[in-house]
């Protein structure tokens with residue numbers, strides 16, 4: 225499940241991806257531009273830096289920028305770093321598995337379907353780059369069409 | 383089926399990879415298929431790994447992993463059973479490390495069977511010759527042979543494997559079992575460059591020859607391989623694994639994963655093996671800086687945990703270290719002076735102290751990977767020299783696409799020359815061992831023949 229942390233992190237990366245290559249952005253600007261609490265954003269950017277998605281520079285001229293070109297960063301890779309294993313529901317994860325108090329996972333149909341959903345999430349998010357996600361905002365219509373054309377969507381529906 | 387267009391394929395190199403690829407290609411029912419396998423050694427299916435006759439040189443992968451067929455993991459096991467080489471009580475799950483010479487026989491018989499089966503069809507042709515070059519032509523490829531003739535086909539797959547000569551800069555070091563490896567004073571001390579699986583092979587060969595002298599084994603970290611243990615790899619999913627991060631982040635995640643599993647009583651080996659299905663994907667998604675750092679700093683650690691020894695062999699090595707027959711040293715050889723034997727200066731990694739040793743011989747056991755642009759292999763050399771192929775960015779092998787196609791010096795992707803096995807390390811990373819090679823060969827066969 226995408227948490228607020230994951231969502232904010234992606235928004236911040238899109239913000240950075242919109243800048244000319246190499247240009248740094250202040251945390252304050254990213255926060256105010258995307259409606260993200262600044263303290264929270266500091267923590268998020270720190271994690272993204274540890275994982276090697278962004279670089280930072282300290283001081284007056286400081287700020288954050290992408291560590292790699294936006295077309296080399298996969299959305300799914302960012303989400304795993306911020307939110308942990310991809311899973312639509314906690315019982316559908318292997319490493320962060322959490323048993324549901326109120327059901328038997330072996331016979332739970334909901335969980336079985338959610339395992340399939342997990343695959344689909346990974347397939348979509350691991351194919352999409354940050355650059356593609358950035359460009360989505362520019363033209364909602366083509367994007368909507370583009371997504372319809374993805375073979376994945378068919379797979380999920382089939 | 384796409385066989386109409388590419389139905390003739392030359393496989394250059396008939397070691398394990400070449401034989402496994404030929405076997406997968408010949409699963410195609412198409413009557414017009416033509417597979418030509420070219421090998422310069424007298425025997426197919428041996429290559430560098432399976433030509434040893436020493437029974438102590440056993441496989442480092444248990445029998446279930448060594449089937450030639452990706453979709454039939456029991457194939458090697460059934461072969462062993464049919465020949466009485468495993469007892470009736472043993473199951474395919476019992477760890478079993480066959481002598482490598484037995485594996486060579488398995489591949490030989492597999493190829494013999496294919497030859498018999500395809501006798502009348504003309505679909506398989508074996509050529510015992512060295513191939514010197516591959517050139518694209520308007521309709522396919524032409525492969526020239528050392529005897530002056532050439533063979534043509536729609537496409538060629540390189541399966542030339544490991545380099546047979548020590549890498550440049552190894553100076554006076556020789557490879558065990560080559561012509562230069564003449565008789566030795568049994569009491570003499572020898573130096574082995576490397577402390578991994580090849581060093582262990584050398585130790586076993588020296589023991590077999592009755593050698594008694596000290597074996598000083600030097601590598602940067604002086605790490606010896608770990609033993610196998612019967613286990614049950616943990617189950618992971620793509621959704622769990624942090625792909626595409628910096629190396630330190632990934633290593634942190636992996637160490638935590640091992641720690642958590644160990645708390646639950648699970649052996650680290652089961653965690654390392656659980657990651658195996660994802661190793662290629664992890665490698666391919668790393669930024670180039672992470673790949674480089676891994677090769678420089680983490681690979682030595684990874685190798686001793688990932689590429690392990692049969693327990694019996696590990697016990698012999700441990701005993702030899704205990705009794706001082708093998709002395710592993712973490713350090714670097716900083717000076718070699720040839721005279722009556724060699725005078726060697728080794729600098730310790732930890733204390734920086736210099737130690738000078740007299741040794742009668744230096745064996746190169748630094749492992750099988752070497753910079754491909756300095757390869758001693760004629761075919762690979764000629765492809766690189768003519769700009770038809772190039773090293774991958776880390777120089778682990780040839781630059782190939784995810785579909786095994788060779789990438790030329792100018793970055794263009796060849797539709798006619800492909801590669802499998804260790805040559806494709808730069809792209810697939812873990813592609814040295816049969817469990818990975820057979821999957822690659824199965825995929826490539828499907829890609830080429832549908």
Ligand SMILES: Cc1cc2nc3c(=O)[nH]c(=O)nc-3n(C[C@H](O)[C@H](O)[C@H](O)COP(=O)(O)OP(=O)(O)OC[C@H]3O[C@@H](n4cnc5c(N)ncnc54)[C@H](O)[C@@H]3O)c2cc1C
Nearest residue numbers: 395397398399422429430431441442513543544803815816
């Ligand atoms: C000592 C050792 C032990 C190993 N043990 C195991 C194990 O237990 N399990 C496992 O899974 N993996 C093991 N491996 C990994 C090994 O890489 C593979 O199993 C396998 O041997 C790779 O085979 P290959 O055919 O790709 O390469 P190679 O074994 O190098 O074979 C290449 C072949 O191509 C031929 N050739 C090369 N150039 C030409 C040319 N120009 N013309 C004609 N022929 C040519 C060579 O003569 C050779 O026969 C081991 C490797 C080594 C070195």
